[in-house]
Amino acid sequence: MISASSIDLIGNTPLVALDRLYRGPGRLLAKAxxxxxxxxxxxxxxxSILLAARADGRLKPGAPVIEMTSGNMGAGLAVVCAALGHPLVVTMSAGNSPARAxxxxxxxxxxxxxxQVDGAPGQVxxxxxxxxxxxxxxxxxxRGGFYVDQFNAAEAVQAxxxxxxxxxxxxxxxxxDAWVAAVGTGSTFMGVARAMKSANPATVCAAVEPLGCRPLAGEVVAKPRHLIQGTSYGAVPPHWNPRLMDLSLAVTDEDAELWRRKIAKEEGLYVGYSAAANVCAAAALxxxxxxxxxxxAVTVLCDTGLKY
Ligand SMILES: Cc1ncc(COP(=O)(O)O)c(C=O)c1O
Structure with missing residues (x-):
């Protein structure tokens, strides 16, 4: 099969069983x-956002696309912009890893x-x-460009x-039985939770938050700095639907570090910190x-470890 462009490579990722890392009870599966x-x-x-904006005319052919990113949304936009022929301008906190820039x-x-205003390198x-x-x-x-606004875009959740x-x-x-994911904009967590709960309302949907920075759990944020880049910005995301979350699971920076190494060494999967936090939390659940x-329990390996 020939894919027409890089855009067609987006989607249909494998689901991998982490059977070496997690031996039970139950089984831990991860979306790669x-x-x-x-x-x-x-x-x-x-x-999803750019194709919708092209289709309804908000994004004209050749117009610039502009977004704030922790790096990953920027990379996704850069892939799609390259294939569709749009210039892309991104702003990024200097605290994100230089590999992303x-x-x-x-x-x-x-x-x-x-x-950075109050963070530190690696802690945004x-x-x-x-x-x-x-x-x-x-x-x-x-510049008169199309502002993506990932935190408020319904198409991100729909994706x-x-x-x-x-x-x-x-x-x-x-x-x-369970869906477990860390929350940046909340699009991944909420979109998948909606699909799973409409297929089976009994599916337990658990958000993952760093210990000390758990607004979704209703806690006062005591430690806004943490290692789980791309997620948990100390506030409930704007389009958050609390009815989709059954519980919040806490993960420490130390656990994220430890599980990132374990996933690499025991599964041969070199992934980032949010992926590690997700796997750690799913195993705990x-x-x-x-x-x-x-x-x-199904979770998501959000990004590659090469970005850190
Ligand atoms: C590394 C990483 N993990 C998880 C997420 C969270 O994804 P979402 O914005 O869909 O909540 C992001 C978002 O940028 C990310 O960069």
Whole structure:
């Protein structure tokens, strides 16, 4: 089969069993989103938002695309923009790993690094993100480009409701007891949760949050800095639907580090921190006894470890 463009490589990722790393009770399956052309799950949101904007005329052929990114959405947008012929300008907090800026520039994007407000290198906070978003909005006004606005775009959630979720349901034959995912914009978590709960309302949907930074759990944010880049910006995301979340699972920075190494060494999968946090949390949920002994928990390997 010949794919018409890189855009057609976005979607239909494999679901891999982490049977070496997690031996029970139950089984832990992970959606290999790091295999997408931009190297992360965000390719799906980028494709869905840009194709919708092209279809309804908000994005004119050849017009610039502008967005704030932690790096992964930018890479997804860069892939789609290259294939559709749009220039891309992204603003990014300087606290995100330099590997991301290099990849974005390699894909032809203009990258504007925004100084951190209260974070540290590798630890990007909500305030850092807001500063980068303000810069992107200003640029969009000045240059007359299409502002992607991933935190508010319904198409990002729909991408997961209509592709990622149904793919997982097909791949498992519908035998899913729990869905576990970290939350940046919340598009991945909510879109898949919607698909799974409409197929089976009993599916337990668990968000993953760093210990000390758990607004979804209703806790006061005591530690806005954490290692799980691309997620948990210290506030409930704008389009968050609390009814889709059954519980929030806490993961420490130490656990994210440890599980990232374990996933690489025991499964041969070199992934990023949010993927590691997801796997750690899913293993804890399966081991907690809340699900049955034959339960299947599905999570997502959000991005490649080469971005850090
Ligand atoms: C590494 C990583 N993991 C997880 C996410 C969360 O994805 P979502 O925005 O769909 O919640 C992101 C988002 O940028 C990310 O970059």
């Amino acid at each position: 989103e790091f295999l997408l052309p931009g190297g992360s799950v965000k390719d799906r949101a980028a494709k 290099r990849m974005l520039e390699g894909l032809g994007a203009e990258v504007i690094l925004v100084p 906070t909500g305030q850092d993100i807001r500063a980068a978003a303000e810069m992107a909005e200003t640029l969009a006004r000045e 997961h409701e209509f592709t990622t979720g149904p793919e997982i349901i097909r791949q498992t034959g519908g035998k899913i 399966l081991g907690s006894g809340r699900l049955g002994p034959d339960a299947v």
